[in-house]
Amino acid sequence: MDAAALADLALDIAREAGALARRRRAEGVAIAATKSALADIVTEADREVETLIRARLDEARPDDGFLGEESGAERGTSGITWVVDPIDGTVNYAYGMPHYAVSIAAVEGEPEPSAWSWLVGVVHNPAVGETFTATRGEGAFLDGQRIAVSEVGAAGALLATGFGYDPATHAGDLARLARVMPLARDIRRAGAASLDLAYVAAGRLDGYFERGLHPWDHAAGALLVEEAGGVVSGLPGGRPGRAMTVAASVSLHARLLDAIGE
Ligand code: IPD
Secondary structure, three states, X not given: OOHHHHHHHHHHHHHHHHHHHHHHHHHOOOEEEEOOOOOOEEEHHHHHHHHHHHHHHHXXXXXXXXXXXXXXXXXXXXXXXXXXXXXXXXXXXXXXOOOOEEEEEEEEOOOOHHHOEEEEEEEEEOOOOEEEEEEOOOOEEEOOEEOOOOOOOOOOEEEEEOOOOOHHHHHHHHHHHHHHHHXXXXXXXXXXXXXXXXXXXXXXXXXXXXXXXXXXXXXXXXXXXXXXXXXXXXXXXXXOOOOOEEEEOHHHHHHHHHHHOO
16 A cells, blocks of 8 residues: 555544544543643543544554554554554543644654654544645645645744643743743644644644654654655754654744754
């Protein structure tokens, strides 16, 4: 199966999963468990949507690996791994804010995220009916229309960030924010990392940075940003991940990394 076929599969599954998330939201959502922190929650819908996505992938691609936020990792034999956040922005979802997404990526080069090559990324917000898609080498799209990162290179950037769940990291998050603020027209903390990255890809945000992301938070969005002409990295020389994820146009990315510092 080529990358275009993987992309079609991811898109179909993301839409079906998004429809399920929306239905469950309409029926009323309860927080099923609090995980590492008050902001780190899971609802029954997160679990049900991930189960659906996993079942569809198993039917279509039984030899592929899987890494999901709610059900963990399973090695495959095909060299392709699916990286899934069934509902990214679970706090928004639980509170009825229409800013959450199903995020599905196909990557090559298991098992280490640092060795992955992103092949396909789909970020679907069922609440507003928007779908961002990218396939390696083929560009990035919003509902079929090509998108590109903005070209804001200096002061006046609209930036987004997020805060890690571990309270021990909050002082560092705030100090970093203070260093970055002089570059910014304004800052958003919208609550769904995959959509933050998709919005950078679409030029709705000029840049984004966050510490503490897991692969399922950023894999699909990172490919969207790259395919929209932007850059995604970790700290200088590193890949995006727990230590840091920074996404922006080429020129703003360098300025952001400088401001973020260590
Ligand atoms: C979270 C969101 C949030 C980000 C957290 C993520 P979840 O994902 O993307 O914006 O700040 O780091 O874990 O838990 O809602 O799937």
